Amino acid sequence: MAEAFVNPQLLSWARQRAGFAVADIASKLKVPEDKVEAWELGLQKPSFSAAQKFAAKTYIPFGFLFLDEPPEERLPLPDLRTVGDNPIGNYSLELRDTILIASERQDWYRDYCLSEDRDKLDWVGCCSIENFASALATTKELLGGHLSERPKQFDQYLRQLISRIEDIGALVMRNSVVGNSTTRHLSTDEFRGFAITDDYAPVIFINATDTPQAQLFTLIHELAHLLVGESGVSDLNPKNGNRIEIFCNRIAAEFLVPTGEFQRAWQHEITDWRRNLPDLSLHFHVSQWVIARRALEHAYIDDKTYWTFYREVLTAFNKKKKDQAGGPSYYQLINTRYSRKLASAVASEALSGRMLFRDAQHLIGVKPDNLKSFAEKVLNW
Incomplete structure (x- = not known):
């Protein structure tokens, strides 16, 4: 069987890049661990078939294994996620590939718009991060700011907003896996969404692993990114210290649940704060999760209380999804x-x-x- 004269260094790089231990890749290739170790040390050469499978299992082009050194890979979008005040600065392979998939489709749609002689979108980048009031007014103008016009159920409202945002020219993508690969799941622990600005084909991507309640907030947050012309990956953490994230969080929060009305409607005298949620959820036509987030932002509840509630919502959502028979085609x-x-x-x-x-x-x-x-x-x- 013909040997593939691959670079052993690239084998090791590809495996580690994919987040696999030697035992993991050996199991995926159905070969002994010592054989993989021998390949990576340059003591043996894999067959062409084995090398092709190695590349496929580590999600890289086969030709990469023959390079002299690993290619330099830059983050495909600015990283706006933070731990405290520090950027996380590292993307999983799943997130990186998801961004590349979205970018490829954006490129095609941009060329399509140009071939159709369509005009540039005048709302992308039309706002300034220095003028919150103007940005909020623009958001309301584009999407409609009257509570009475919102569907009563937040999931219907989410679909309505997605439709409106696509009507004004953006591509809204929601997925819980990488492309169509049901074995490569996205994680809400890593990111909630991202935005890619463009004059013809701006993209909003929402991590659909998250609860539908949280996706509504993510959608408006990422739209705010497009309004100020700032691409990036977001985690939507209420404590995120990045100034762009603070601004976009504020736009989403104020658009969905205006401060003045929220403060007037919140009942402080209620012993159990959760008793506020059903009525306010119906009043603002949003989910109870969004109301809880606003309560945290106004210091009506503390961090521990909020995150306990969010985990309960996420657990209930995952259980419901698991128990449901079937799903969309x-x-x-x-x-x-x-x-x-x-x-x-x-x-x-x-x-x-x-x-x-x-x-x-x-x-x-x-x-x-x-x-x-x-x-x-x-x-x-």
């Missing part, structure tokens, strides 16, 4: 994972003969034989 997920706006544009280009069906499948995951059916049943063509 794969094609319904396409609109969520890659944005309905993108899916519609790709399907239109492919069905009109202006792009190859295989390229369409790469972008939105719909097989060529099913693209027409997808357009009819999901896009309502």
